[in-house]
Amino acid sequence: MKKSKFIYALAISLAALCSCDDLDEFPKDKVSPESYFKSETELELYTNQFYSLMPSVSTSFNYYLEEGEHIVIPTPSREILGARTIPTKASEVGWTWTTLRKINYFLQNSYRCDNKDVRLRYEGVAYFFRAYFYYNMLTKFGEVPWYDQPLGSDQEDLLKKPRDSRDVIIGHIIADCDSAFKYLPTAHNYATVNAWTALALKSRACLFEGTFRKYHAGDAFNPSSLEWKEILKKGAEASLKLMDEGGYKLYTEGSEPYRDLFASLEIREDEMIWVRLMSEQSAIKNNANGWANTRAVGFTKRFVNLYLNSDGSRFTDRPGYETMTYADECKDRDPRMAQTVYCPGYIQRGETRTYATDLAKCPTGYKYIKYVMEAKYNVWDASLVPLPIFRLGEIYLNYAECLAELGTLTQADLDISVNKLRDRVGMPHLKLADANANPDPVLLSAETGYPNVSKDGNTGVILEIRRERMVEMPLEGVHYNDILRWREGQAYTKPFYGQYFPGEGKYDLTGDGRANVCLYTDKKPGGLGLTFLKIGTDIELSEGDKGYMIVHGDEALQRVWNEGRDYLYAIPINERLLTGGALTQNPGWKDGLNF
Secondary structure: OHHHHHHHHHHHHOHHHOOOOOHHHOOOOOOOHHHOOOOHHHHHHHHHHHHHHOOOOOOOOHHHHOEOOOEEOOOOOHHHHOOOOOOOOHHHOOOOOHHHHHHHHHHHHHHHOOOHHHHHHHHHHHHHHHHHHHHHHHHHHOOOOOOOOOOOOOOHHHHOOOOOOHHHHHHHHHHHHHHHHHHOOOOOOOOOOOHHHHHHHHHHHHHHHHHHHHHOOOOOOOOOOOOOHHHHHHHHHHHHHHHHHOOOOOOOOOOOHHHHHHOOOOOOOOOEEEEEOOEOOOOEOEOHHHHHHHOOOEEOHHHHOOOOEOOOOOHHHOOOHHHOOHHHHOOOEOHHHHOOEOOOOOOOOOOOOOOOOOOOOOOOOOOEOOOOOOHHHOOOOOEOOOEEEEEHHHHHHHHHHHHHHHOOOOHHHHHOOHHHHHHHHOOOOOOHHHHHHOOOHHHHOOOOOOOOOOOOOOHHHHHHHHHHHHHHOOOOOOHHHHHHHHOOHHHHHOOEEEEEEOOOEEEOOOOOOOOOEEEEOOOOOOOOOOEEEEEOOOEOEOOEOOEEEEEOOOHHHOOOOOOOOOOOOOOOHHHHHHOOOOOOOOOOOOOOOOO
16 A cells, blocks of 8 residues: 555656647656666656556546446436537547657666666566557557657657557557566566556457457448457467466455455455555545445446346346336345345445435436445545456456357356356356357347347357456446447447336335335325335336336437447547648548548
């Protein structure tokens, strides 16, 4: 923890080293290389500022909130609404290159340190963060210019460089991850990057790019159908190496190990590879409790339906599952559901009794409890719970998905990956033959699933691995990119529903046998200990006097997804102008420029 606080302090103190955001404004660096980069202290001091690339929590928590088909909030983001516009400035959309310049400046000058071991270690830090920077740019913008040198304002030819291909970018990401793995220490340190963090990034990046290419083959984002199999092979290899040699293991202690992995101030070091730490002293906090308890946020019915029954069968195969009420649908499910979603019997950390979900503060009735700590953290911007960036659970899933998409997955592969995650919570194993013999029709449906999945002999297991990914990793900042790479943006246009209510009446939302919520239509009935909600006024149902809780029923909040545009962000207009059109625009975005 002391190490992480030191990093944050250094990052803040060095933020003024270079304040420009755009490619055309790179200045000469204010650190004189002739008098710097000599000692380990100086190399550490300089490279600590690269940690500014870590996911931001600020006061919004939105990186981990994963708004969309998982979580809904009162006013959707522009990405979910399909209302993104073409930015005029780089800062409006994250087309920022300042940290990359610092990274390349460091790599250009690190040779000045005479201690080779020290120099290579911090070069490993720089290689990791250059790969991390370009991975984030690739997922957001697709093709971007590749730079491996610090640019000055007088280097017009490089400042006006066109975009490099996806092949070039992913090739450099992989190469930089390999260099980082070679030079970084192998000792575990969840606060700073190590060799295994580099392998985790390589695993994630290869899975993203390989599946993006596979599922976008021939469309506007991959018109030449770029090769994808070799990239997925590299992703599987990186995952397996980390699994076999990294020394990490799943956290399995206690009666609720999955919940305790996240809803704890104690970091489970055996599983967590890289963590976003909070600090009371540095006022670095998040809103994990705040969103769950003070804002109108909730999981969707679509997401809740993903959890299997406790015997491993599909919940959506239960007769009448569509109209099952909250208390019944929460029974006999994958234990991760009750450790992620507020189910009857849930008791918040530090409390002694269960409470009914406040439907006025949860538009779906499915409140999340992942990361939620004691009530003292419920106020806005107060939580100190650490947030994962990479953990072993993801690597297991990446490994299985890479092989499933390649068509080479075996039962043995599932047993050393996905089934370890199931073992943690006491769920039956995923069987390859059974999954492929009977693909889930709900997950194949255009209305409720992911219809663009590869239609071959592995369709069933691919869908089950996706299910496992969604119930194992919600609110971990990965699902939006999953939607992009699976080419499933239409999932955001489907109705966002909540709990089902068969009509007016009294309902038990705590599981204690006593009603605590009453829905009515005309005259408010009597009763003690009840929260009264008038249908059509306090709560809106999909069929008028009955049905699912409706989210975003307002016509002004109708969601659209443009298949020919929304898988990438637009390039800022001013950047295109400054390069004279060398920077081309992404598909579907019409910025009015004639080049």
